[in-house]
Amino acid sequence: MGVFYVTTPIYYPNAEPHIGHAYTTIMADVTARWRRLCGDDVFFLTGTDEHGLKLQKTAEERGIDPKSFVDQMSEVFKRYWSILGISYDRFIRTTDEDHVQAVRKALMKMYSKGLIYKGVYRGWYCTSCEAFYGPGEYIEEGGRKLCPSHRKPLELMEEETYFFKLSQFEDYVREQLSKDIVHPRGYAREVLSKIEREGLRDLSITRPKTRVYWGIEAPWDPNHTVYVWIDALLNYVSALGYPDNTSRLEKYWSVAHHFIGKDILWFHTAVWFAVLAAIDLPPPRKVIVHAFITLQGLKISKSVGNVVTIDALLQRYGNPDVVRYLLMRFSSLDKDVEFSAEQLDAAYNTELADTFGNLVRRVGVLAKKKLDGVVTRDRVDPELETSVRRAVDRAASALNSFRFSEALIAIFDVFREANAYLNRTEPWRSDSPNESLYNALECIRIGTSLLSPFMPRVAENLARSLGFEIGPFEALRMGAGEEYRVSEAPILFKKIRGGSAS
Ligand SMILES: [Zn+2]
Incomplete structure (x- = not known):
């Protein structure tokens, strides 16, 4: 400490x-x-x-x-x-x-x-x-x-x-x-x-x-x-x-x-x-x-072409945590970055809505439907454990050296691994999918805890819905979570299509 x-x-x-x-x-x-x-x-x-x-x-x-x-x-x-x-x-x-x-x-x-x-x-x-x-x-x-x-x-x-x-x-x-x-x-x-x-x-x-x-x-x-x-x-x-x-x-x-x-x-x-x-x-x-960032192509009030207001971003994505995520996702210390509305929307849709949002939604729905929302500690999948441990290490080392974009990529690897694992184990086909859902929830707990510095409110709300605690860092390993009590399966991010989210 x-x-x-x-x-x-x-x-x-x-x-x-x-x-x-x-x-x-x-x-x-x-x-x-x-x-x-x-x-x-x-x-x-x-x-x-x-x-x-x-x-x-x-x-x-x-x-x-x-x-x-x-x-x-x-x-x-x-x-x-x-x-x-x-x-x-x-x-x-x-x-x-x-x-x-x-x-x-x-x-x-x-x-x-x-x-x-x-x-x-x-x-x-x-x-x-x-x-x-x-x-x-x-x-x-x-x-x-x-x-x-x-x-x-x-x-x-x-x-x-x-x-x-x-x-x-x-x-x-x-x-x-x-x-x-x-x-x-x-x-x-x-x-x-x-x-x-x-x-x-x-x-x-x-x-x-x-x-x-x-x-x-x-x-x-x-x-x-x-x-x-x-x-x-x-x-x-x-x-x-x-x-x-x-x-x-x-x-x-x-x-x-x-x-x-x-x-x-x-x-x-x-x-x-x-x-x-x-x-x-x-x-x-x-x-x-x-270095500096400039954002192109976002609709903004008057005057100067590349000045995007905080309000414009808040309005477009309807959630301050998303603004935090997107700014850090494309951040760079040494190079000036110029990015566009299309790039931001694409990251929002594929990373937040698909990779993270869908994972949470399908695990939550299955836990409620098949296990009455109670998922208990079970055998940890060794292959998943190894890849999660690597991603956690990468995220921590990136955060310790202020490489925020890299940290986010590593954190989302945890969610990507969880999605791949679900596709492999197909808990929706089973009547008692506790093991599969436990492993997926462990990934969600670990990934969300690491994401909490970037998206603090999203992380807190999700932890409440799925019944787990954020952090501490020592607990961010597979098998450390004891039990989940899933009260709801939230839709975290609605996809954006040309207009605006929410
Ligand atoms: Zn001057």
Whole structure:
């Protein structure tokens, strides 16, 4: 039994969460639930990043004060996470008082160590990113300098600022990047080669309050607010009680696992590792980086072609667990994935409705009809046992290394084996098919338990209908289940035909 700490980035609540937010958050949630299934003591953190110029401006445009705006928007995020079954232990908001105090104390520590100095920053700035871009970072088009992510003109800006001596940590950061922290490894090489090209430059970490008032005040100079990235990164330790409440920090920090998208890799490695070192904390255990997904061909409201809303997916499949399943089924850490409505529908129909749904339905119906719903422990089929054990091992090892799609394929092999076994043993021809149904139910129990991190509500409901318990991991072997009391034979997934399910 271990201890495990898993985080998502805290999201910028200037708009509703989109499928990208859901993607990262579901990965983290699957991992949290998987570790709990293995018996770990898990702390799962998510939240919202509520300061900075962009929010200040959005709130101004809407004619409300920033705090009321983020109060509303953080509720929107919570509502989506509740619909999607995200089992976080804390939803941190960077406007939370304990976080604000932690940021001030962390920065004061850096300041008193001489790691922060006053200077002037001059550079090309994107107001949407709240970031300056140097040569090689911005896009040049027709003599104009454009933001690499927003593709809109940058403004030349000069202002008084405080710098963090990031350059002092270059050797340290390189050393950490050569360890097994960033996963997959290719992303560590990306950061290393950026450092190779440009070195680690000191980082401007405050903004004049006259421009950005919506932020945490720098503890040594009330005319400055803390740069939103530094504020945000510190949430990973403030949520654990840094710096005053050390028991949680001591328990969980050494096993921190950050899930992030590849667009925020630099801040979560080079900058974050250095900030942690500056406040005398070691780097996280793992930074798990994923590539992007785009979904094509799903009908969505207005504007931009490939933006699919969470609502659109929820509507189409009528079940949040299905959305979780499909996003993880096609997930990839290292490669960008583009998939279509047809692909999603096909996976839904063949895997969920046919392989899993039909198995459950026919076993349930037979158990009720032939055995009054009571199926007791019986001889375990040795061939089936071997293939199930292999699939369980594969699923566990995939989950332990964040290969979610592979894990799902292995889990569905358990269901496929059960279907093949039923076709072999033909329990519908027998008057007392206890042995055959017991073996099939064992497969359903094991497969469903492994599936529960991905489809928690489907798994719980099914366990109730068939009368078994989910997990724990040690019990996921053939013959461990004692008895089934099948109360209903549910139809889990209705097939989708062009329109929508349910
Ligand atoms: Zn930008």
